[in-house]
Amino acid sequence: MTDTIARQPQGIPAGGQFAPTFHSEPAIGLPGNTSPAVPVEFKGSIDLKESEFGRLPELPASVGTPEVTFGFDIDGNLETRVTVDGSTMAFLNDPMADEITNTIESGHSGEDEIAPWSTIASYDDFEKTRTWAESVHERIDGATFGVLADATASTETNKAIIAFATGHGAPAAKLTPQQESAKRAAAVMAVCEEGQGADITMRDLFTDLRHYADAHSIDIYQAMDASLKVYQHEKTDQAFKEGY
Known part of the structure; x- marks a missing residue:
């Protein structure tokens, strides 16, 4: 007689099982979505060199160490968020003016009537911090573009993306x-x-x-x-x- 060892069904956590919350995986089709997924696998690495980006501007000692995060909005635009004393300013590229703008200049502070970075009392320190943050945004912009360029350099990755874009992706x-x-x-x-x-x-x-x-x-x-x-x-x- 042979015993059949049953495993916990896929997708149901039990005991010490766990699932990762972030990694590059093809999207999972939701109920009612009959479009087949087109898997795009990629792996690569880039070298980030100080000489290619230039030195960071001086950051005022009074500001401390800002928290920096970044992400992409619904239109795929890079947004770098710099937080000082719990107050956040976002930086993004302005394609119309070919320059970096921020949440104050764009009129979207996102903090009601309180302007971002309001705890920076000195105007000179505020400007130096803004210049520093813009440089950080430029570095992140260059680095993420490098990752994109390296990831899509693969012939197979190119084929998979083109297949999806042209509607010829096989399930x-x-x-x-x-x-x-x-x-x-x-x-x-x-x-x-x-x-x-x-x-x-x-x-x-x-x-x-x-x-x-x-x-x-x-x-x-x-x-x-x-x-x-x-x-x-x-x-x-x-x-x-x-x-x-």
Whole structure:
């Protein structure tokens, strides 16, 4: 008699399972969306050199260390957000004037009647901070463009994007359960990856799982033994390899 080892259904968290919250993956179709997904896989790296961007302007000591974040708006425009004492100013490119504008100049402070950076009492310090923030925005703009250029330099990536843009993208082939497992593991690895190699990343991932087990009173060795049995079964089970 052969025992069948059942795994938790995909997409349902249980026990110590977890899913990464950010990584480059094809979009998941929602119910009612019949358009096939076109997977675009890419991986690359760029060298950011001080000489290519110039030195940062001086930041006034009275301002401290501003918090900097960035993202893209609905139109795909880069927006750099610089926060000083809890007050945020956003910087973005003005395509009409070919210059960098901000939330004060554009008339959208986003803070009701309180102007951003109102705690900077000195006008000179305010201007120096603005100049510093604009330079930071320029660097982020150049760096993100470099990432885009490198990511799309691949012939396969180009083909996938063109296929999607022209409406000729073929639906992605259905993965077997074994391939789905490897894909989930790759997604977790991608979250943990810090440019240190897959072997080191896997070591650090296992280390983090041990800390997770300690924090949630989970017997890590029992879980590892159980996972080995499941893995050995799935590795030899033909139905699992080929899909149900």
